[in-house]
Amino acid sequence: MSTTPDVPEEAWSGVHRGPLRVGEWVRLVDAKGRRHNFCLEPGKRFFSNRGHVEHDEMIGREEGFTVTASTGGEYLVFRPLLSEFVVSMPRGAAVVYPKDAAQIVAMVDIFPGADVVEAGVGSGALTCSLLRAVGPRGRVRSFERREEFADVARRNVTQFFGGDHPAWSLTLGDLAEALPASGEQCDRVILDMLAPWECLDAAAGALRPGGIVCAYVATTTQLSRFTETVRVHGGFTEPQAWESLVRDWHVEGLAVRPGHKMIGHTAFLVTARRMAPGQKAPMKKRRPAPGAYGVDYTGPRPDGIPLEVPADQPPSEESAG
Numbered sequence: 001m002s003t004t005p006d007v008p009e010e011a012w013s014g015v016h017r018g019p020l021r022v023g024e025w026v027r028l029v030d031a032k033g034r035r036h037n038f039c040l041e042p043g044k045r046f047f048s049n050r051g052h053v054e055h056d057e058m059i060g061r062e063e064g065f066t067v068t069a070s071t072g073g074e075y076l077v078f079r080p081l082l083s084e085f086v087v088s089m090p091r092g093a094a095v096v097y098p099k100d101a102a103q104i105v106a107m108v109d110i111f112p113g114a115d116v117v118e119a120g121v122g123s124g125a126l127t128c129s130l131l132r133a134v135g136p137r138g139r140v141r142s143f144e145r146r147e148e149f150a151d152v153a154r155r156n157v158t159q160f161f162g163g164d165h166p167a168w169s170l171t172l173g174d175l176a177e178a179l180p181a182s183g184e185q186c187d188r189v190i191l192d193m194l195a196p197w198e199c200l201d202a203a204a205g206a207l208r209p210g211g212i213v214c215a216y217v218a219t220t221t222q223l224s225r226f227t228e229t230v231r232v233h234g235g236f237t238e239p240q241a242w243e244s245l246v247r248d249w250h251v252e253g254l255a256v257r258p259g260h261k262m263i264g265h266t267a268f269l270v271t272a273r274r275m276a277p278g279q280k281a282p283m284k285k286r287r288p289a290p291g292a293y294g295v296d297y298t299g300p301r302p303d304g305i306p307l308e309v310p311a312d313q314p315p316s317e318e319s320a321g
């Protein structure tokens with residue numbers, strides 16, 4: 001019997017200590033690293049190509065043990081971590097990967113008690129990290145325009161936290177309309193969607209001075225369009241853009257080398273801070289790189305950037321200003 005007290009219920013961590021209970025999720029990993037996640041139910045069996053394991057063999061034991069399936073083969077048994085849960089839970093839309101969720105929590109400065117807005121909720125992966133970070137006394141308001149995704153997210157988030165997290169609300173609708181309609185302010189806005197630039201005005205209207213807008217975008221064209229739209233808006237600081245690459249290492253005796261496999265690209269992150277009402281961020285001192293806003297550039301054009309003319313063409317009246 002465990003003497004470890006459980007994590008306080010009011011922490012809404014989604015984590016339990018102590019013996020595995022009925023209704024909890026466990027994660028079984030075999031010798032080849034294959035993973036299986038399921039909910040513990042009395043009298044049920046987990047089946048795999050190695051036979052079966054009785055749920056009753058696991059219920060009531062402290063996690064961190066091995067079980068042997070009926071035809072041999074061992075499985076390691078633990079409760080799934082949040083980072084493991086989000087990549088194995090049912091998906092509607094693509095999820096924010098744990099490495100990026102970690103970047104968002106750290107670099108978008110998500111703090112206990114924060115008031116965070118996110119759209120779209122998708123499968124609810126980022127939502128779980130945001131709720132963990134703001135805690136029960138913060139607020140995460142998720143917006144999603146597709147009902148079927150909202151349903152998936154609701155199930156996933158409720159399953160992870162074991163009930164309705166008190167800091168969470170989910171609104172069905174387009175953020176660009178639903179956020180202004182709420183009339184409420186917030187500290188952070190996180191946009192994970194195809195066209196985040198369409199929601200920038202709504203984000204700007206809701207963010208408190210000093211607040212942060214963050215976009216999570218998969219392609220360079222989205223990255224460019226969002227960044228330039230933030231510049232053109234004028235009510236934000238100079239946007240910062242980056243991506244994170246995480247590489248596993250193989251460490252075995254003298255064989256210490258980078259792993260062969262790597263998730264090379266997930267998405268880019270862009271952040272900017274909201275200026276106070278009526279305040280404009282100073283223009284960047286550095287001149288744009290030659291050709292950056294040349295004739296081939298068709299995106300939003302920040303103030304004070306003249307149309308560049310190719311060196312072999314005489315300036316037209318328009319570009320000569």
Ligand SMILES: C[S@@+](CC[C@H](N)C(=O)[O-])C[C@H]1O[C@@H](n2cnc3c(N)ncnc32)[C@H](O)[C@@H]1O
Nearest residue numbers: 093096120122123124125126144145174175193
């Ligand atoms: C990639 S998914 C989000 C994944 C989510 N962040 C996660 O970690 O599970 C993008 C979602 O944004 C939703 N969406 C796109 N534009 C939206 C908008 N303007 N307002 C609300 N939801 C939007 C889509 O329906 C889709 O479900």
